[in-house]
Amino acid sequence: MITRSTVGVTAPEGFSASGVGCRIRDGKPDLALLVSDRPAAAAAVYTTNVIQAAPLVRNRAALERTGGSATAVLINSGVANACTGEQGDRAADWMAEETARLLDLPADEVLVASTGVIGVQLPLDRLAVGLPLAVEAMALDGGPLAAQAILTTDTRIKEAVGRVVTSDGAYTVGGMAKGSGMIHPDMATTLGFITTDAAVAPDQLRAMLQRATDLSFNRITVDGDTSTNDMIIAMANGASGVQIGVIDEEFERTLTQVLVHLAREVARDGEGATRLIAVRVTGALTEDDALAVARTISSSPLVKTAVYGSDANWGRVVAAAGRAGVAVQGERMRLRFGDLEVMSPGYHSDFSEDEALELLSQPEVEIWLDLGLGTAEAETWTCDLSHGYIDINAGYRT
Amino acid sequence: MITRSTVGVTAPEGFSASGVGCRIRDGKPDLALLVSDRPAAAAAVYTTNVIQAAPLVRNRAALERTGGSATAVLINSGVANACTGEQGDRAADWMAEETARLLDLPADEVLVASTGVIGVQLPLDRLAVGLPLAVEAMALDGGPLAAQAILTTDTRIKEAVGRVVTSDGAYTVGGMAKGSGMIHPDMATTLGFITTDAAVAPDQLRAMLQRATDLSFNRITVDGDTSTNDMIIAMANGASGVQIGVIDEEFERTLTQVLVHLAREVARDGEGATRLIAVRVTGALTEDDALAVARTISSSPLVKTAVYGSDANWGRVVAAAGRAGVAVQGERMRLRFGDLEVMSPGYHSDFSEDEALELLSQPEVEIWLDLGLGTAEAETWTCDLSHGYIDINAGYRT
Numbered sequence: 001m002i003t004r005s006t007v008g009v010t011a012p013e014g015f016s017a018s019g020v021g022c023r024i025r026d027g028k029p030d031l032a033l034l035v036s037d038r039p040a041a042a043a044a045v046y047t048t049n050v051i052q053a054a055p056l057v058r059n060r061a062a063l064e065r066t067g068g069s070a071t072a073v074l075i076n077s078g079v080a081n082a083c084t085g086e087q088g089d090r091a092a093d094w095m096a097e098e099t100a101r102l103l104d105l106p107a108d109e110v111l112v113a114s115t116g117v118i119g120v121q122l123p124l125d126r127l128a129v130g131l132p133l134a135v136e137a138m139a140l141d142g143g144p145l146a147a148q149a150i151l152t153t154d155t156r157i158k159e160a161v162g163r164v165v166t167s168d169g170a171y172t173v174g175g176m177a178k179g180s181g182m183i184h185p186d187m188a189t190t191l192g193f194i195t196t197d198a199a200v201a202p203d204q205l206r207a208m209l210q211r212a213t214d215l216s217f218n219r220i221t222v223d224g225d226t227s228t229n230d231m232i233i234a235m236a237n238g239a240s241g242v243q244i245g246v247i248d249e250e251f252e253r254t255l256t257q258v259l260v261h262l263a264r265e266v267a268r269d270g271e272g273a274t275r276l277i278a279v280r281v282t283g284a285l286t287e288d289d290a291l292a293v294a295r296t297i298s299s300s301p302l303v304k305t306a307v308y309g310s311d312a313n314w315g316r317v318v319a320a321a322g323r324a325g326v327a328v329q330g331e332r333m334r335l336r337f338g339d340l341e342v343m344s345p346g347y348h349s350d351f352s353e354d355e356a357l358e359l360l361s362q363p364e365v366e367i368w369l370d371l372g373l374g375t376a377e378a379e380t381w382t383c384d385l386s387h388g389y390i391d392i393n394a395g396y397r398t
Numbered sequence: 399m400i401t402r403s404t405v406g407v408t409a410p411e412g413f414s415a416s417g418v419g420c421r422i423r424d425g426k427p428d429l430a431l432l433v434s435d436r437p438a439a440a441a442a443v444y445t446t447n448v449i450q451a452a453p454l455v456r457n458r459a460a461l462e463r464t465g466g467s468a469t470a471v472l473i474n475s476g477v478a479n480a481c482t483g484e485q486g487d488r489a490a491d492w493m494a495e496e497t498a499r500l501l502d503l504p505a506d507e508v509l510v511a512s513t514g515v516i517g518v519q520l521p522l523d524r525l526a527v528g529l530p531l532a533v534e535a536m537a538l539d540g541g542p543l544a545a546q547a548i549l550t551t552d553t554r555i556k557e558a559v560g561r562v563v564t565s566d567g568a569y570t571v572g573g574m575a576k577g578s579g580m581i582h583p584d585m586a587t588t589l590g591f592i593t594t595d596a597a598v599a600p601d602q603l604r605a606m607l608q609r610a611t612d613l614s615f616n617r618i619t620v621d622g623d624t625s626t627n628d629m630i631i632a633m634a635n636g637a638s639g640v641q642i643g644v645i646d647e648e649f650e651r652t653l654t655q656v657l658v659h660l661a662r663e664v665a666r667d668g669e670g671a672t673r674l675i676a677v678r679v680t681g682a683l684t685e686d687d688a689l690a691v692a693r694t695i696s697s698s699p700l701v702k703t704a705v706y707g708s709d710a711n712w713g714r715v716v717a718a719a720g721r722a723g724v725a726v727q728g729e730r731m732r733l734r735f736g737d738l739e740v741m742s743p744g745y746h747s748d749f750s751e752d753e754a755l756e757l758l759s760q761p762e763v764e765i766w767l768d769l770g771l772g773t774a775e776a777e778t779w780t781c782d783l784s785h786g787y788i789d790i791n792a793g794y795r796t
Contacts, residue, residue: 051720051728083716083728085745118713119747228717301699302791309792315516318481319626322449330449330481347483349517387788393700394707394784 008143008159009034011174012197014239017142019149022130024078024116024123029149031127032075033099033134034193039109040237041199042070043206045213047230053082054092055112056231062096062108068202070235071109073193074099074131075150077178079122081114082228091122098128102135113191115152115178115229147176150191153392154179154269160261162254164198171198171240173251175258177217179266190217190266192232194258198251199238208252209234216259219291219380220267221299232259267381268364272388276364277307281321282377283334283370289326290371290378296324297367297380304385307365312356314342314349317367332372337365345372406541406557407432409572410595412637415540417547420528422476422514422521427547429525430473431497431532432591437507438635439597440468441604443611445628451480452490453510454629460494460506466600468633469507471591472497472529473548475576477520479512480626489520496526500533511589513550513576513627545574548589551790552577552667558659560652562596569596569638571649573656577664588615588664590630592656596649597636606650607632614657617689617778618665619697630657665779666762670786674762675705679719680775681732681768687724688769688776694722695765695778702783705763710754712740712747715765730770735763743770 010017014037024030042063046056063070074095081088096110103110114122137145147157162173177192194209213232234255236244244251268276279298284290297303300320306313314335321328335343338359343349359365365384408415412435422428440461444454461468472493479486494508501508512520535543545555560571575590592607611630632653634642642649666674677696682688695701698718704711712733719726733741736757741747757763763782 049717049720050724050726051716080713083713083741083745085729088745118711118717119741119745120713228713228720301787305788305791308788311792313516315478315481315518315626318449319447319516322447322626326448328448331483343481343517347481347486347517385788386792387785389699390703390706390783390785390788393703394709 007161007174008147009174009176009193009195010140010143011161012172012195012239014038014197014237015195016138016140017146018134018137018139019142019145020130020133020137022126022133024076024126029145030077031130031134032146032149033072033138034146035072035103035138036235036237037239038237039069039071040235041202041205042068042111042233042235043202043209044231044233045210047227049228051083051228053080053114053229054084054088055081055114056229057089058092058096059111059231062111066108068206069109070111071105072099072103073111073113073233075113075191076127077150077152078116079114079120080116080118080229081122083119084121087121091124094124095127098131102132111233113231115150115191118228143174143176150176150178152178153271156269158262158265158269160258162258164250164254166242169240169242171196171242173254173258175262177262177266179269190230192217192259192262194232194234194255196236197238197240198236198242198244200236200244204246205234205236208255212252212256212259215256216263220263221295221380221382264381267383270383271392272386273383274308274386275362275384277382277384278364278366278379279382280366280368280377280379281371282368283372283374284376285374287376287378290376292326293321293324293328293369293371294378294380296320297369298382301385304382307360308384308386310357310360312337312342312353312360317369318343321369328371334370334372336368405559405572406545407572407574407591407593408538408541409559410570410593410637412436412595412635413593414536414538415544416532416535416537417540417543418528418531418535420524420531422474422524427543428475429528429532430544430547431470431536432544433470433501433536434633434635435637436635437467437469438633439600439603440466440509440631440633441600441607442629442631443608445625447626449481449626451478451512451627452482452486453479453512454627455487456490456494457509457629460509464506466604467507468509469503470497470501471509471511471631473511473589474520474525475548475550476514477512477518478514478516478627479520481517482519485519489522492522493525496529500530509631511629513548513589516626541572541574548574548576550576551669554667556660556663556667558656560656562648562652564640567638567640569594569640571652571656573660575660575664577667588628590615590657590660592630592632592653594634595636595638596634596640596642598634598642602642602644603632603634606653610650610654610657613654614661618661619693619778619780662779665781668781669790670784671781672706672784673760673782675780675782676762676764676777677780678764678766678775678777679769680766681770681772682774683772685774685776688774690724691719691722691726691767691769692776692778694718695767696780699783702780705758706782706784708755708758710735710740710751710758715767716741719767726769732768732770734766
């Protein structure tokens, strides 16, 4: 009997995974392997940082050569293999080639990903020990172990699943991700891995992945820093027998839901976070305006520390909106924390501080700003800024 | 005998000042008055936040009506008079009118400034008690007391002075400023006040103030938040008898030096700061490129927390440079912390961690990144990001 994980990357048919430790990070799992039982259509989106880590450079070239196909992904945590020069490029190639050799695949069928400290060379001797163990450990219920091994300063694993039943049969979309510092739109130091047993053409998969990322991972921020390593990889192996049409809203919606769930989990688990903040901006003239205002609010350290302190300092939200580069008018704004209106048009403010304190102490806080100008809206997610963030980042290398 | 303060806004001839407490902030001085003994040419630069506090709106109109003249400035701390609607506008007018009445001046000869909590109305009853005290206390050595009264979360007063001897006589440029959170280029939650006893035409003063601000206050960042209240006011009363020519490099250089000194002090005293960080970017193709990279590095929470932890995490500097929107090339970069080269072109890194720890533990840390592309350069200033920032901002209102 095969035990299949109900969430995560091994939820769809035909995917197995493993997570092992090979002492890149002492005492923690640090090497994950994700394998499809057949070549899968594959697509990736990458960080916008112009300094890109070696794995990203390699995957871009490999996916070009294969025309969008991959069978396996090897991921290590602890060392980012970024800013590592030619030696780093060779290490990324080695990861793909050695995995391909062990799995008897063409090298270009293996994608790679790394996350961790920048500017340090990968310890290939340790990977050489760990990789056979990862191959050995591959299992149809290995998703959670893989999701564990890709984490760095994350405090918990992040998995998601969506299942769709159609007249042609059912298919599943699974995913896992890691955060948790250096996270900002376009994209985040985030690695995301999406699997599906639907059959999707590579070009279509890439286009849908890009759109779904724009609505999910590109809408979260932890600290405004964009990483050199961010990447989301999607693999569609067709094992369910369901073919996704050229226009398939249900598939794209499911893919987006999986990514939004993962993105929110990444924001919720931002370094040092004690709560998730959803920033909803409505009443904008355009969606771009709404998004710019939401992003500026969710990037504001003053807003984020106020939420950490459960302090209904609504002026900071309005001030952040004012510097978003959008022609807002403070007098027309209406601001709510959850259900509680804290400012109405004309800068009227009269609310119960006790009620605000209660709302701002929940694990999930909604900041809803209506600009009073139009009908467009957008939502972004972030976390509060706490002492934990400082603790984690003041000595990350040590 | 008149005792004149040697630094600050009362260093130039003909300026007196005072700082008193009127219980806007309990137990702390919170009301400052700065007065010239004759009408002075006056100019101001304002925040780029589209939500502007009532005092800014009023000063802009008053300076327009006078064609650039002012005799007095009244400044309160504790309440920002921002997001306060029509009542706030009336309060700013009241501050100017009441000061003008007590000093027997036209109302438009009085400028006003406020800093503190957003969204709270000014307690005019308390100001009405404090203002006569401030007028009473005016003194030729009152600069430091005024510099004290304008502070909010600042830990120390910020004053500067420059003195120039010319063939026509000597003149002085003095200044005071306050920080310290919500500080970011264009501009900062910063109030700055510059006085000089040189005679300068208003248009010329405005142009020089703008250029000097671009090289000083617009190059500091504490947390990326831009305030609704930022403003720098300059007053030139001509009391020295020295007339500044249409092109006067020495005056502009002195003005810039005074503003740079104040700006660095504001960065050094950023909320929770334990050290000043100077970010110098050289080897850029254009000054705009150098400035963009320097600003991105000095805005990076990951860089700032690493410096707080005295951690030579150079990869974060390189990664920040990569997301500045400039076509940099990591392999061509050279990075130094102070005198210590931590990365040379081709991502070579071999340095003494002990030496780096020592350098990064100094009160002033220089991060010097050479892009290896051209000859343009720029410098910005920031502070580290510490537990103190969180403590201050998690409960500022309370």
